[in-house]
Amino acid sequence: MNTLASKPTSMLLSNATGTKICVTQNSSRSTHQKCYYMDLSWIRRDESLKGLVYSTTPKSITSVERRSSKSLKVRAFSEEQEALVVKSWNAMKKKNPGELGLKFFLRIFEIAPSAKKLFKFLKDSDVPVEQNPQLKPHAMTVFVMTCESAVQLRKAGKATVRESTLKDLGATHFKYGVVDEHFEVTKYALLETIKEAVPEMWSPEMKNAWAEAYDQLAAAIKNEMKPSN
Numbered sequence: 001m002n003t004l005a006s007k008p009t010s011m012l013l014s015n016a017t018g019t020k021i022c023v024t025q026n027s028s029r030s031t032h033q034k035c036y037y038m039d040l041s042w043i044r045r046d047e048s049l050k051g052l053v054y055s056t057t058p059k060s061i062t063s064v065e066r067r068s069s070k071s072l073k074v075r076a077f078s079e080e081q082e083a084l085v086v087k088s089w090n091a092m093k094k095k096n097p098g099e100l101g102l103k104f105f106l107r108i109f110e111i112a113p114s115a116k117k118l119f120k121f122l123k124d125s126d127v128p129v130e131q132n133p134q135l136k137p138h139a140m141t142v143f144v145m146t147c148e149s150a151v152q153l154r155k156a157g158k159a160t161v162r163e164s165t166l167k168d169l170g171a172t173h174f175k176y177g178v179v180d181e182h183f184e185v186t187k188y189a190l191l192e193t194i195k196e197a198v199p200e201m202w203s204p205e206m207k208n209a210w211a212e213a214y215d216q217l218a219a220a221i222k223n224e225m226k227p228s229n
Helices: 048-055 057-064 080-092 096-112 114-119 135-156 166-175 180-197 204-225
Strands: 009-012 019-024 033-038
Touching: 080 096, 080 135, 080 180, 080 204, 096 114, 096 135, 096 180, 114 180, 135 180, 135 204, 166 204, 180 204
Parallel strands: none
Antiparallel strands: 009 019, 019 033
């Protein structure tokens, strides 16, 4: 998606099943409006998640405005945050990353059942999601990639990934219609998975460290969310 020339204005039209988002872009030559229909039924509507997910909706309206990689601001990741992330990740690696990855994805689907439609191997499958043979390896890959990105964040000075590139991840997320709410649900599921994996280590400081690392990875992916060439 092309970067917009100026800041867009937006309007929400809500009904019982979803939200219609109209983004108006004004330029010196013309005014252009594009409308999107956001189905919010994929969010499990309970009080514990409303604040988490619905509070991000206004931010998603302007997610069509993409910044170039040069303008992506990276916040400093402290030594203390790095130590907390490394300590907990080392503990998780001694357990079963495959099982943790599976728990991570099952938590995502528990919160947002229709997120399964974003995955080809789940969308048309009649096999129960937790028994799908392709889910566990994929879930482990994503979980390990996310955790290792957090571990390397301070040394690298920015979010990095192995076995792929941020450009490829951005193009894939763009292709399948991933929106800000998906990133927020994924963040919640990630933090809950880590909390359950290392309960004896968990603290507000550790939560903040993992949240910051995830936010920087998500921001880097969003920055590359555009059609592939």
